[in-house]
Amino acid sequence: MDTARKKKPDKKGWEFSSVYGAVDSPGRAPSFGAEIGALYSSSSVGLCLIGRDMTFIRVNEALARMNGVPIEDHIGRRVCDVVPGVSRPAGALMRRLVGSQEPVGPFDLEGETPAQPGVERIWSQSWTPVFDAEGEVVAASIIVIEVTEARRAERLLAERAEEVRRILDGVVAFAGRLAPDGTLTEANERAMLTAGVPREELVGRKFWDCFWWNWSKESRDRLRQAVARARGGESLRYDVEIRISGDQRAFIDFSLVPQRDAEGQVYEIIPSAVDITDRKHAEEKLQRTVARLGTILANAQIGIAIASGEGRILEANQMFLDMIGQPRKALRSGALHAKDLLPGGDLSRSEALRRDGVVETSEMDLRHASGRIVPTLSTAAMLDAKTGEHVTFFVDQTRQRADAEHRELLLLELKHRVKNMLGMVQAIAKQTARSGQDRDAFVSTLSGRLHAMARAHDLITARDNGKACLRDLIRAQVEPYSGGGARLEVDGPGVQLEPESANALGLVLHELATNAAKYGALSSATGSVSITWRRAERPGTSQVAIEWTERDGPPVTPPARRGFGTMLIETSLTHGLEGSMKMAHDPTGVVALMTVPASFPNG
Amino acid sequence: MADTRSVLIVEDEALIALDLEATLSEAGWSVIGPAGTGSRALELVGDGLPHVACLDLNLGNGTSHDLARTLIARDVPVVFISGRDSRALPEDLRSVPILGKPIDDALLCRTLADLVPA
Numbered sequence: 001m002d003t004a005r006k007k008k009p010d011k012k013g014w015e016f017s018s019v020y021g022a023v024d025s026p027g028r029a030p031s032f033g034a035e036i037g038a039l040y041s042s043s044s045v046g047l048c049l050i051g052r053d054m055t056f057i058r059v060n061e062a063l064a065r066m067n068g069v070p071i072e073d074h075i076g077r078r079v080c081d082v083v084p085g086v087s088r089p090a091g092a093l094m095r096r097l098v099g100s101q102e103p104v105g106p107f108d109l110e111g112e113t114p115a116q117p118g119v120e121r122i123w124s125q126s127w128t129p130v131f132d133a134e135g136e137v138v139a140a141s142i143i144v145i146e147v148t149e150a151r152r153a154e155r156l157l158a159e160r161a162e163e164v165r166r167i168l169d170g171v172v173a174f175a176g177r178l179a180p181d182g183t184l185t186e187a188n189e190r191a192m193l194t195a196g197v198p199r200e201e202l203v204g205r206k207f208w209d210c211f212w213w214n215w216s217k218e219s220r221d222r223l224r225q226a227v228a229r230a231r232g233g234e235s236l237r238y239d240v241e242i243r244i245s246g247d248q249r250a251f252i253d254f255s256l257v258p259q260r261d262a263e264g265q266v267y268e269i270i271p272s273a274v275d276i277t278d279r280k281h282a283e284e285k286l287q288r289t290v291a292r293l294g295t296i297l298a299n300a301q302i303g304i305a306i307a308s309g310e311g312r313i314l315e316a317n318q319m320f321l322d323m324i325g326q327p328r329k330a331l332r333s334g335a336l337h338a339k340d341l342l343p344g345g346d347l348s349r350s351e352a353l354r355r356d357g358v359v360e361t362s363e364m365d366l367r368h369a370s371g372r373i374v375p376t377l378s379t380a381a382m383l384d385a386k387t388g389e390h391v392t393f394f395v396d397q398t399r400q401r402a403d404a405e406h407r408e409l410l411l412l413e414l415k416h417r418v419k420n421m422l423g424m425v426q427a428i429a430k431q432t433a434r435s436g437q438d439r440d441a442f443v444s445t446l447s448g449r450l451h452a453m454a455r456a457h458d459l460i461t462a463r464d465n466g467k468a469c470l471r472d473l474i475r476a477q478v479e480p481y482s483g484g485g486a487r488l489e490v491d492g493p494g495v496q497l498e499p500e501s502a503n504a505l506g507l508v509l510h511e512l513a514t515n516a517a518k519y520g521a522l523s524s525a526t527g528s529v530s531i532t533w534r535r536a537e538r539p540g541t542s543q544v545a546i547e548w549t550e551r552d553g554p555p556v557t558p559p560a561r562r563g564f565g566t567m568l569i570e571t572s573l574t575h576g577l578e579g580s581m582k583m584a585h586d587p588t589g590v591v592a593l594m595t596v597p598a599s600f601p602n603g
Numbered sequence: 604m605a606d607t608r609s610v611l612i613v614e615d616e617a618l619i620a621l622d623l624e625a626t627l628s629e630a631g632w633s634v635i636g637p638a639g640t641g642s643r644a645l646e647l648v649g650d651g652l653p654h655v656a657c658l659d660l661n662l663g664n665g666t667s668h669d670l671a672r673t674l675i676a677r678d679v680p681v682v683f684i685s686g687r688d689s690r691a692l693p694e695d696l697r698s699v700p701i702l703g704k705p706i707d708d709a710l711l712c713r714t715l716a717d718l719v720p721a
Contacts (some may be wrong), residue, residue, distance in 0.1 A: 339609035412687070415687070420683075423686065423705045426619075427616075427619045430622050431622055500615075567621055571620070575639040576614070576616060
């Protein structure tokens with residue numbers, strides 16, 4: 001006998017004799033242990049003993065009912081004959097039991113019995129080997145419990161749970177399940193992935209202690225309160241920031257929906273969320289853009305007004321309100337209307353605006369609250385073609401228009417002066433020609449006079465105020481004839497001359513200087529000229545009195561002929577100007593006393 | 604008849620006034636003036652009106668518009684001399700001939716002669 005077939009002391013199972021009595025005495029009904037016999041008859045659990053040859057040795061009532069075959073029809077018959085629907089797996093089990101000599105089960109066995117033909121049923125079975133004295137497996141003691149309904153219910157539940165999980169995992173949103181106390185019992189794949197932590201760190205924890213929420217006391221407390229309210233039966237929804245893997249933040253549109261049972265008790269809370277990070281960022285970007293635009297609009301030096309299709313001003317920036325001289329409250333009351341503000345025509349009726357959506361830049365007048373017209377350059381654009389709402393931009397042109405007008409005036413004045421100047425040049429040329437001098441003398445006299453005009457002109461145009469300084473004028477006209485100015489005395493207060501006075505006095509000084517250089521004090525090495533001035537004592541006028549005095553020159557003789565130069569000296573200051581001229585040919589030197597309108601900047 | 608034709612010259616620019624005086628005298632006109640201001644011109648005219656008046660459009664800081672109107676009202680034809688163009692003239696004086704500076708002597712003489720038939 002090989003030892004492997006012997007029953008070892010630690011073998012789990014029954015001694016055949018203890019459950020069945022000895023089998024070594026054929027023909028004698030084996031005695032069955034009294035206790036086991038009682039158990040067999042009273043148990044509601046199916047019990048049987050099947051021999052190694054697959055014949056039923058003993059069967060209790062409960063099993064007989066399960067099989068749908070009376071007890072007596074089992075005994076001594078083979079399993080395949082009594083319950084063919086389970087004989088194949090039963091045979092396989094017996095072979096396994098004989099081979100391993102170890103108990104098997106409990107396990108589920110599926111099959112069909114005559115009790116319910118055609119119905120697949122499930123039994124939970126435990127098979128225990130029964131040994132003979134040599135330790136050989138001779139039979140199997142089997143416990144059978146019908147579990148068909150229980151298994152079906154379990155399977156259904158499992159399938160349902162799987163289905164729920166599949167649904168949760170499939171949705172783009174985050175979803176899960178909470179016990180009423182806030183414990184997370186389930187979360188979909190997506191939600192898990194966003195956290196990026198092991199499942200066991202999420203499921204089974206209080207929801208607010210999970211990765212998504214526990215980064216901030218505020219979000220954790222808020223969630224705890226929200227769950228408490230959901231437990232009370234309330235559905236909640238709010239936008240909130242959560243933590244996601246990589247310690248990033250995401251915005252979610254979060255909701256908690258309580259589930260109630262038939263009695264109205266909240267047995268579960270379904271948390272769900274949609275990732276709105278992109279939307280939130282877009283919103284924030286939009287808000288920033290709007291804020292930025294707002295700042296620009298508020299500070300723009302361009303008037304901006306938004307008007308309805310009927311021309312009612314709906315919105316406007318401060319610049320526009322300033323341009324029309326209206327307070328902001330006029331805007332709120334809806335009292336501002338384009339037709340009152342645009343005397344040139346209301347843009348809301350502009351065809352170009354309706355047709356093209358824009359109105360090209362054009363000149364447009366605005367009416368200020370004071371009635372004043374504000375010239376502007378204006379552009380408009382349609383905002384909503386359906387309602388006709390449009391925006392109009394106004395650039396104040398008041399200054400530009402004034403500047404343009406001023407420029408035009410200056411240009412006209414310049415034109416006028418140039419023509420006048422040419423007229424004077426013509427007059428000088430003709431008058432000089434009339435003197436009958438020879439050609440060289442004519443050219444020299446004419447160019448001297450033209451230079452005198454040019455010097456006066458230089459002084460006038462050198463300053464912005466168009467006035468000439470008397471001292472500069474004297475120096476400019478006389479110094480060229482004084483041999484460097486050594487014999488000149490020029491003295492007097494600061495005096496300014498209008499262009500007309502400066503032109504006229506310039507020519508007079510030129511004539512006096514050329515005469516002095518030809519015949520007078522500046523023609524000799526010893527002569528000198530003093531030119532002094534002071535404010536003239538003439539009430540009601542502002543004039544300067546200038547004294548031209550020649551000394552130590554050759555003896556003076558009055559000119560024999562009144563030439564153009566003399567006439568020029570005599571008439572320039574009196575004709576058309578309020579000035580005066582007195583000239584004396586004293587034997588010791590020419591003396592000229594002149595007055596011209598002037599201003600005294602130093603008082 | 605040439606002796607009796609008189610012209611009033613009103614020009615505030617002395618040089619030009621002297622030139623006008625010389626030019627018109629040489630052309631055979633009897634010159635009254637030249638006057639540098641409107642009031643001086645009216646003084647010179649007194650009761651004896653000239654046949655024609657040659658007025659600088661700009662006198663000092665003002666114009667010779669009123670002087671022109673006074674003379675026209677007394678049937679004295681007027682010619683303006685100006686560095687400005689005719690757009691500077693008020694409506695009622697638009698028909699007055701206006702000669703630009705620098706002055707074209709021949710044109711001036713012809714214009715005056717046309718206004719005062721010999």
